[in-house]
Amino acid sequence: KAGVTQTPRYLIKTRGQQVTLSCSPISGHRSVSWYQQTPGQGLQFLFEYFSETQRNKGNFPGRFSGRQFSNSRSEMNVSTLELGDSALYLCASSLVGGADTQYFGPGTRLTVL
């Protein structure tokens, strides 16, 4: 069974631009979560989607948004990029969420110049 895939793997943007990252979960998994990883703040939860609905949300500004499609694929969008948004963005999928094991993708490395 294929793992979680994320595209693109690397991205360079400039301040003020917007960016969309994509995540394809493991087949059959319906819950997709997003995390931001930075050297200063560590791993922080962004949001979770289940059945095309945002079910949980972390403490991030409204510039960070996401969505989930009927095939469980998910995208996250960051508008008006700031230098501090430079990070590794990780997507994780699980069967139905809750305390289910979350399986992580390789991440998208975003650099904001």
Added chain:
Amino acid sequence: GNSVTQMEGPVTLSEEAFLTINCTYTATGYPSLFWYVQYPGEGLQLLLKATKADDKGSNKGFEATYRKETTSFHLEKGSVQVSDSAVYFCALIRNNAGNMLTFGGGTRLMVKP
């Protein structure tokens, strides 16, 4: 709120040495506990988990026991290998409270031949 505290690294060991990485947590209710490992340039891989007090998670020679009385989930391995060099993250999910993983800061392990 929930929090996870790990010993700071890096931890440097010689091959075949005994490993302990300390992890303590604060959470209301009864969380599920996890250890994830991150190899350079990759996402997170689940190493082991425990869902209730006194459970022992184990995988690839690594073990951790859920200790409710000390709110701890220390990671141990009897004999480390060079290939175990990575960053290890302790994490929790509060049961019945969504699937937001709360991570510790990570501990870098370096194993020398």
